[in-house]
Amino acid sequence: MENILEIKNLNVYYGVIHAIKDVSFTVRQGEIVTLIGANGAGKTTTLQTITGLIPPRSGEIIYHGKSINKIPGHKLVSQGMAHVPEGRRVFADLTVYQNLMLGAYTRTDKAGIDDDLEMVYTRFPRLKERVNQPAGTLSGGEQQMLAMGRALMSKPRMMLMDEPSMGLSPIYVNEIFDIIRKINEDGVTILLVEQNANKALNIANRAYVLETGRIVLEGDAKQLLTDPQVKAAYLSE
Amino acid sequence: MASFLTYLISGISLGAVYAIIALGYTMVYGIAKMLNFAHGDVIMIGAYVAFLIFSTLGLNPILAVIVSMLACTVLGITIERIAYKPLRGASSLSVLITAIGVSYFLQNSALLIFGADSKTFTSLVSFPPIKLMGGSVVISSVTIVTILASVIIMIALTTFINKTRTGQAMLAVSADKGAATLMGIDVNRTIAITFAIGSALAAIAGILLCSAYPALSSTTGAMPGIKAFTAAVFGGIGSIPGAMIGGLVMGIIENLSKAYISSQLADAIVFGVLIVVLLVKPTGLMGKKIQEKV
Ligand SMILES: Nc1ncnc2c1ncn2[C@@H]1O[C@H](COP(=O)(O)OP(=O)(O)OP(=O)(O)O)[C@@H](O)[C@H]1O
Ligand SMILES: [Mg+2]
Numbered sequence: 001m002e003n004i005l006e007i008k009n010l011n012v013y014y015g016v017i018h019a020i021k022d023v024s025f026t027v028r029q030g031e032i033v034t035l036i037g038a039n040g041a042g043k044t045t046t047l048q049t050i051t052g053l054i055p056p057r058s059g060e061i062i063y064h065g066k067s068i069n070k071i072p073g074h075k076l077v078s079q080g081m082a083h084v085p086e087g088r089r090v091f092a093d094l095t096v097y098q099n100l101m102l103g104a105y106t107r108t109d110k111a112g113i114d115d116d117l118e119m120v121y122t123r124f125p126r127l128k129e130r131v132n133q134p135a136g137t138l139s140g141g142e143q144q145m146l147a148m149g150r151a152l153m154s155k156p157r158m159m160l161m162d163e164p165s166m167g168l169s170p171i172y173v174n175e176i177f178d179i180i181r182k183i184n185e186d187g188v189t190i191l192l193v194e195q196n197a198n199k200a201l202n203i204a205n206r207a208y209v210l211e212t213g214r215i216v217l218e219g220d221a222k223q224l225l226t227d228p229q230v231k232a233a234y235l236s237e
Numbered sequence: 238m239a240s241f242l243t244y245l246i247s248g249i250s251l252g253a254v255y256a257i258i259a260l261g262y263t264m265v266y267g268i269a270k271m272l273n274f275a276h277g278d279v280i281m282i283g284a285y286v287a288f289l290i291f292s293t294l295g296l297n298p299i300l301a302v303i304v305s306m307l308a309c310t311v312l313g314i315t316i317e318r319i320a321y322k323p324l325r326g327a328s329s330l331s332v333l334i335t336a337i338g339v340s341y342f343l344q345n346s347a348l349l350i351f352g353a354d355s356k357t358f359t360s361l362v363s364f365p366p367i368k369l370m371g372g373s374v375v376i377s378s379v380t381i382v383t384i385l386a387s388v389i390i391m392i393a394l395t396t397f398i399n400k401t402r403t404g405q406a407m408l409a410v411s412a413d414k415g416a417a418t419l420m421g422i423d424v425n426r427t428i429a430i431t432f433a434i435g436s437a438l439a440a441i442a443g444i445l446l447c448s449a450y451p452a453l454s455s456t457t458g459a460m461p462g463i464k465a466f467t468a469a470v471f472g473g474i475g476s477i478p479g480a481m482i483g484g485l486v487m488g489i490i491e492n493l494s495k496a497y498i499s500s501q502l503a504d505a506i507v508f509g510v511l512i513v514v515l516l517v518k519p520t521g522l523m524g525k526k527i528q529e530k531v
Contacts (some may be wrong), residue, residue, distance in 0.1 A: 053415055077421030090411055102409050105402065106421035129524040154421065 003062075003113070004158055004189050005050070008061035009051075012042075012049050019045045023059075027158070029192050032184050033175040034192045034200040034221065036234055037210035043193040044086050046210070047160045050191075051076055051083040069110050078106040080157035084164060086193075088147040091137030099135050099146055103153030120149040123179065129175035138186045141172035148179065159188040165196045177203055201225045209234070239373035245489065250380040250449065252488020253262040253387035257359015257442040258465030259472065259480035260394065267411045267475035268431045271329065274336040275316060278343035283309045284438030284447040284457060287350055288358055298361040313436025314429050322425065338348030340459075347455035353455035358447035373390060379448045386441060391481050392435075396478070411475070437450060457498040464491075464507065471511050473524025482522060487511075 005027040012020035016187050020042050027033045027075025048054045050061055052140045057198045061068050068076065082103075091099050100120060121128035124145040130138060135146055144164055151159055164180065173196065181203050184190050194200035201207055201221045209217035209230065217229065224230045258280060265273045286308045286519065290301035320339050324332050360379055367376045398404035409417040410427045445455050446461055452466055464487055472483025490510055494503040 050418060053418060072423075073418045074421050074423045077419070083419045084418060085416060090412055091412045093412060094405075094408060098405060098408075101406055102417075102420045104410075105406065107390075110518075192332065236440075 003027070004029045005063040005191065006060075007050070008060040008062070010043055010049065011057045011062065013057050014045075014053060017221075018054075019213050020049065023210070023213070023215055025208050025215060025218065026034060027189060030187065030189055032180070032192060032204045032205060034194055034197075034204040035206045035210055036194055036197045036200055038195070038233075039065050041210040043210055045213075045228070046161055047083060047191070047193055048086075048182050050101075050160060051081065056111065064189045066126075077154050077156075078117075079097060080155070082151035082154045082156035084147045084151045084159060084161045086162035086166070088140075088143045090135040090138070090146050090150070091144050093127045093134055095132050095134055096138070096146055097131045100127075100153050101148050103150035104155075106154060113153070116153055116155060120152055121151075123182070124196075141176070142159040142169050144172070144176060145179075146174075148183075152183070156188055158191070159183065160191045162193045163195060165194065165199065173199065197230070198225075201230075239370055239378045240496075242370075242493040244376050244492050246295035246374070246376055247380060248489035248492030249485060250383045250488070251492055252468075254442050254446045254449070254484075255461065255465045255468045255487050256481045256484025257390055257438050257445070258461060259469040259484045260390070260477065261442075262436050262466050262469040263472070263474055263477060263480040264407075264431050264435050266315050266409055266469070269321070271321065271332045272336060273316075273321075273435075274333070274462070274466075275339035275343055276435065276460040277465070278340050278347075279309050279312060279316075279436050279439040280443035280446065280462060281347060281453075281455065282312060282343060283436075285347060285356075286359060286440070287361065287444045288304050288356055288413070288453060291361055292356075292359050298363075301361060301445060302441070304445060305438035306437045307439035309436040309443075310433045312430040313439070318427055318433040322428075335336075338505030344455045344459070351455065352429075353454075355452045355457075358453045360448035361444055362448055362452070373492070378450075379470070383445045383449065386445060387481070387484075390438060390441070391398050391477075394477060403427070403430060462510075464504075467508065467511050471514055471521055473521030476521070476523040479521055479523030498531070 003026045007023060007025050008022045010020050015185065023046060035043050035046065045054060049056050052071065056069065063081065076188045081112050100117060107113055126142055127145055127149055135143060138146060161180065164176050168176065180190060180192065192200055192204060201224055204221035207219065207224050208215050262273065262277050265271065287301040287305040288419050290304050291298055292298050313370045316339055324335060362378045362382045364378045366378055367381065368375065378402065398407060404424045404496065406417065406427050409420060409422055410424050414424050447457065465484060468487040469480045469485035471487065472479025487507055491503050491507050494506040498506065
């Protein structure tokens, strides 16, 4: 399968802090790839560098065969890349509807936007019930659904998701992972960052383990589930 | 009673000018999280441009308004690009000092170009006044146009922000620049648009202000600028209805104080009221939580 995203020898610094050290990985068309790791491992930094929020010091980010290092973050959305950020970051004062329409900001195909709005409402019925409610008044799980719905409104080919299960009750966590699987079945390639390694490895095709800015392990997700090293460090229940 | 009404109406008119200026302050603050202290001086430049077109060249007043708005729009975008954009991410103190520098730059440029003697601005509005209550209350045409203009601007701005894609992008940038970028919004462009709108409004404010108070010099924008900034803080900085209400309240208090208490003390009273309001409600009348520049 073709690589949709290729990261080569990426290095990212915060001032003198070397947060991402020579990281390389690939995501192929149609896959769910998960990036797991403990707090501060550099997962968020990796995603933010890919979507242009943080400039890399060195290395290459190749998306659909082209280097996107120099492309400003806001231009990636229209190229089919959507990022569901850590902490959801919905626009709290704006309504659910306004948030969703901001997701479609780069699009001009009115009919397509309407169709996708219906699709999002079907996928997240709870959002439909709350269209005119300010996003800040939604529960954590609902806000996560809104952040995902908002990303879907850009009609992405690839979605980066940063800890979508963070802070959610177990029922919501299962629901969110089900939705991720369904989004992927509809043809969206997914790069999933998670601390919930168990759940993430269960739905992913492949996985990379990040430790203090370095990839220390990679492989087939189901195999990593039984890897003693992974079990000891990330699957302790 | 008649004289009270007269003072009140001219207070509303002065307040409407403050409100239009305050909108510029508050929009830029809401989106760029910075206090653009040069905003008052853009008003002065706008008034000079209108003066050149209308009085010096003797052209059509509508044309004067349009050219003045265009000139201030270009000026606002240029100031943002050259002085403020390189400071994105710098401390708010650096930005503030830069803004004060830009303010002096504009004032001294005007001094150099237009000279130190103050010009007498000819009102661009020239239809007859309206007389009420058998002629005891006279409302000048400038007053009427000023109040009408502020209402139209308020409605247009609110509609723009709530109904257009660019307006929604402005709200998104104001709330979270990173998340806005992830929506595909060009944050720099959105900030530039905000400066453009604020500066075009400053041109209108300058023309209306000088049509009512005709002395035009390089410092004409300074005091109204500070008062409008105060009005924006009073109403809750970042809030558009707050700027409107804040401006009106300031103008009314100022004019009534001048009429009934003392014209020397009027400014002290205005700022005194501001201090009291901020002590009781630190975020201003319509303000929510205070956001620091991040
Ligand atoms: N803005 C910043 N300035 C300085 N250092 C930062 C900044 N953001 C992150 N770091 C550091 O970079 C490293 C990686 O952080 P990052 O947020 O990418 O980790 P993470 O894997 O997403 O962690 P978590 O699971 O807690 O979200 C950490 O050591 C963190 O302290
Ligand atoms: Mg993180």
